Structure formats: structure tokens, C-alpha cells
Amino acid sequence: MVKSGDYSRYFSRGKGCFVEYGYELARDCFGLAAKYSKADDGMLLLVDEEYRVMCAYDLGRASFREEYAGCVFEKAEGTECICLGLDGDKTCLLCGVGVDGDSLQTAAGMIEDSHGVSRRHSESGDMVLRALDNVNDAISYCDRTGKVMYANRACFEILGTNKEELYNGNLEELTTGKPMLLEILKNKKSIIDVEYFLKYKDRKFHFINSGYPVYSDSGEVIGAIDIFRSIERSRKLANSIAGYQAFFTFGDIQGNSRKMHELVEHAKVFARSDETVLILGESGTGKELIAQSMHNYSDRAEGPFIALNCANFPNELIDSELFGYEEGAFTGAQKGGKQGKFELASGGTIFLDEIGEMQLHLQAKLLRVLETMCVTRIGGNNPVKIDVRVIAATNRRLEELAEAGDFRRDLYYRLKVLLLETPPLRERGEDILLLAEYFIGKIAAKTGKNIARITEGAKEMLLNYSWPGNVRELENAMSRALFMCIDDEIDEKTLLKGGIRESRYDEVVSRSSVNISRDMLSETMLSMEGNKKKAAEFLGISRPTLYKLLKKYGIKLV
Numbered sequence: 001m002v003k004s005g006d007y008s009r010y011f012s013r014g015k016g017c018f019v020e021y022g023y024e025l026a027r028d029c030f031g032l033a034a035k036y037s038k039a040d041d042g043m044l045l046l047v048d049e050e051y052r053v054m055c056a057y058d059l060g061r062a063s064f065r066e067e068y069a070g071c072v073f074e075k076a077e078g079t080e081c082i083c084l085g086l087d088g089d090k091t092c093l094l095c096g097v098g099v100d101g102d103s104l105q106t107a108a109g110m111i112e113d114s115h116g117v118s119r120r121h122s123e124s125g126d127m128v129l130r131a132l133d134n135v136n137d138a139i140s141y142c143d144r145t146g147k148v149m150y151a152n153r154a155c156f157e158i159l160g161t162n163k164e165e166l167y168n169g170n171l172e173e174l175t176t177g178k179p180m181l182l183e184i185l186k187n188k189k190s191i192i193d194v195e196y197f198l199k200y201k202d203r204k205f206h207f208i209n210s211g212y213p214v215y216s217d218s219g220e221v222i223g224a225i226d227i228f229r230s231i232e233r234s235r236k237l238a239n240s241i242a243g244y245q246a247f248f249t250f251g252d253i254q255g256n257s258r259k260m261h262e263l264v265e266h267a268k269v270f271a272r273s274d275e276t277v278l279i280l281g282e283s284g285t286g287k288e289l290i291a292q293s294m295h296n297y298s299d300r301a302e303g304p305f306i307a308l309n310c311a312n313f314p315n316e317l318i319d320s321e322l323f324g325y326e327e328g329a330f331t332g333a334q335k336g337g338k339q340g341k342f343e344l345a346s347g348g349t350i351f352l353d354e355i356g357e358m359q360l361h362l363q364a365k366l367l368r369v370l371e372t373m374c375v376t377r378i379g380g381n382n383p384v385k386i387d388v389r390v391i392a393a394t395n396r397r398l399e400e401l402a403e404a405g406d407f408r409r410d411l412y413y414r415l416k417v418l419l420l421e422t423p424p425l426r427e428r429g430e431d432i433l434l435l436a437e438y439f440i441g442k443i444a445a446k447t448g449k450n451i452a453r454i455t456e457g458a459k460e461m462l463l464n465y466s467w468p469g470n471v472r473e474l475e476n477a478m479s480r481a482l483f484m485c486i487d488d489e490i491d492e493k494t495l496l497k498g499g500i501r502e503s504r505y506d507e508v509v510s511r512s513s514v515n516i517s518r519d520m521l522s523e524t525m526l527s528m529e530g531n532k533k534k535a536a537e538f539l540g541i542s543r544p545t546l547y548k549l550l551k552k553y554g555i556k557l558v
Helices: 023-036 101-113 115-132 153-159 163-167 180-187 231-242 258-271 287-297 315-323 360-372 398-403 409-415 429-447 456-464 470-484 492-497 518-527 532-539 543-552
Strands: 043-047 053-058 079-085 091-097 138-143 148-151 191-200 203-215 221-230 277-281 305-309 349-353 389-394 418-422
Touching: 079 101, 091 101, 138 153, 138 180, 148 163, 153 163, 153 203, 180 191, 180 203, 180 221, 258 287, 258 418, 277 287, 287 305, 287 349, 287 389, 287 418, 305 315, 315 360, 360 409, 398 409, 429 456, 429 470, 429 543, 456 492, 456 543, 470 492, 518 532, 518 543, 532 543
Parallel strands: 277 389, 277 418, 305 349, 349 389
Antiparallel strands: 043 053, 043 091, 079 091, 138 148, 138 221, 191 203, 203 221
């Protein structure tokens, strides 16, 4: 006779692992089955075809024996088994240890009588489990002893483990340090959004963790649920919500011209460094696009990207925006003070657009920050250490401003450690039609309009225009043209209505083309066999400028 409660000899680990299917069914039915059967001792088991235990119920103790879940049941003398058909093709065995045949049949009848309800419960449970497997956060459940009973796909992927390894151990055995779930089981209280460090299999993890106790119908804590996400993902999510995120990458940059290829290649190299970058270029040439792409290409991509336009803030506000302030620093200062942009950007990148508009007294503070990597809030005395990469941009010539005394020369050299220049659109002749088609497709997809065709005459007009507003002006022009065009066709009239006009030659001929004579141009075109692209590159001018000169000098290609 088996001593009550001593069933260990009937089980072995073997190939045992936790089996999700049927567990909830057994929990629902065993208590009811025990109540109506005549047995008051022994154990009821639900096992699969390989005798892996789904659930074990101790009749003598009137409680579940969760330590046997996943073990292999070794059928021995004195045990009875009944095959049950559940959920279509699936079958399982109801086994009894120290339970007579009549009591086992009664238990089987109770389970079968409840089969319809249980089957629906099982299907909904499977649906929940499948849903949890598609959640990016790691989710796990342990019983009251700390044994892991369930984990979703993300949990296994993040920890680099499998079901057999995770389910066959206790949290205290599996991890180094005090597991948070054990604290929840002990104190019976939830823990929400706590920074948590975990060591598992010689690997260290940094999480934002939340855990919740699970109660039975009687109010007893029977387990706990753990939800955790990596600290990097949490920070990225917070940055996204706050708007502190770079959305563009180098893949978003459109252009086949030599100048754009060189710009992107240099920017990719500079992105790998933490040195300060200065981006020069006219308005609308994509300076922030380059800055965001560099951030996303760098080792700081998971950190915040903070952009501030120095020309958009009043002088009295930009100081506090950049460096922050302490509580009570001035009238109207918010309680608790406020972090400045440099503090918010720590661990990532700060982009200072229109740096040429910054006042001299702020330039001195900025220089100090760049040299020390510390900021002192307004009204404060304690410097705050920061870890930030600075990218600055301007459409002004800082060297000329420095000569005039309007920009600190030492700051200029401190910013210009790495220098990039975004070319104006008039010097990117090969890219004009490419960009026009790209913007038309982008706007059409956003608005649901049909993609319009650009006529040859309109293409010539686009190439002949000087684009003082650069890429930004081209995008706006294509947006207007798409809404004004008739029969899904953009022609010269559509462009004229949208504000694009023929440029005068003296507006578009660049400084580099002033000394190009008619004879030089004719000889170049002959030597290049009429290839406009090669001729423009040889003369160091853009293709639109080449077209203007050809028209100006009346040179016709045969």
C-alpha cells in the first residue's frame, strides 16, 4: 500500500517537460471528480500518450501536486488507466495511483460530462497562449513554490533557453540573485515598472520589470506572473512617445549624383565616431535628414535623438531649454525643476539646428559643455555629467560670422571637428527628376491619389528651374502639382500654376561656370561625344547649369 503523500517512486524526470495541453481541464475537473468518487486517498493523474504528467491531484490532501507536472509517470502494479478522447484527435490517459477502478470510472465520467465546457475553455486558453507568444515583452508564470509553469516565446528568446530547461527548475536554482516573483509570492503585492538586473546562465540582463500575484477563487495566492522588457527597448519607447527619436536612415536619402554619394559615404564614416559634427548647407538641403541618419547608423541608435532649432526660441527661453533649471530658479519655474535638452539627450545625440543664430553668451555656455561634458542648470550649483554626441547645422558661413565678431571663433573650431556640406539641389541635376518621381509616389500613397505622369516638357521645366528652396521646395511643388493636375498628368501649365517658373540664366548659372566660354563648352561636348553628364562632371558644374549654358550659347547637339 502506498503511504499517503509518498508517490515519488512512480515518477521520473526522464524526457519529462511541462505539458500545457490539458492542464486547465484537469484543474477544473479533478476537484469535482474527487468529491463524487468514493476514494479518499491515492492520486489522480492526467497524462499524455507518452505518460508525461499534465496534472496530478492528491485525493488524501485534496490538493494539486504541481511538483510532478512534466514528470514521466511510470505505470506500476496497482495503477489503473482510462483513455479519454479530448478535443478531436487528441487523447490523454486518466490514471489512478491507489485508486480503485470504480472511483476512477466515476472520475472519468465527471471529466467526460464536463467535456464540452472544458473543450471550449481549452480552445480559448490555446488562443490566449498563441496571443502571448506574439507579444514582444517576456511573460512567465510560476506556481507558489517558485517553479516556472509557463513562459512565452519572447521569454525563451531573450533568455536563450528552452521549455525543458526552464520548466524543470526553480527560480532560485535558475537565477542568481533574489527573483522578483519570489518577493511577490511572499508579500502578496504587485511590483510595477521596477528596474531589475538578472543573471541567468552566466549572462546578465537589464530589465524593466512588473509582477503580479495570481489568486485562487478562495483568495489564496497560487502563483505569480512576471512581465519584463529590456531597458533599451523601454528607453526607445519612451523616446518615441516623447518625440525624442530619429526616424530617418541613410536608406531614406534619395540621390544618384556624385556629390550625394560622397556626402553619404562621409556621413557613414563620421557616424561611427563620437566627435562633434558641423553640417553646412542652404535651407531645405536635408541637414536634419543627414543628422538623423547618422544617429541611427551610430552606436547611439538606441538612445534619444533631441533636436532643437536655435532660431525658433526666444533668447530668454533657449538658455533654460538647453541647460534646464532648478525649482525656484525664476518666476514661473515648475516645481521640481526641469531637465534641459542636453540632459534629455544623454546616451544619444543632440542636434542643434541653425547654430549660427545662437547668442554670444549662450555660445560661451555651449563651449563649456562641449569641453567638460557637464551641464549646470539655471539656479543650480551642481554640474550634471552627460554623455552626448553633438551635431550642429547652419545655413550661414560661421567663419565669416567669426571674422565679424558675431560667432565665437573657439566654438567654431570646436564644432568643426568633422565637417559635412549638403549640396544645393541646383548642383544635383541628376537627382531632380528622381526626387520629383519619389515625392509624387510618396504623396500619392499618403493621400490615395493616382500617381501622375510628368510630361517631357514639365521635366525640362523642372531641370531648368534654379530651386532656391532646394529639396523642400521641390517636395512642396510636387504636392501642389499632384493636386492641380488633370488626367493624372503633370505638364508645364500645372507647374506654372503651382508657382514654378522658367529661371533667368543669370539666376541659375553658378559661380563656377562664369569663366566657361562658348568655345570651351563646344570642345568639351565634342570630346565627350555629346554626353551631358560627363561634360558637366568634367566642367565641374551641374547638368541644369550645363543646359542653361548650351541654351545661352545656342549650341545644338546633332
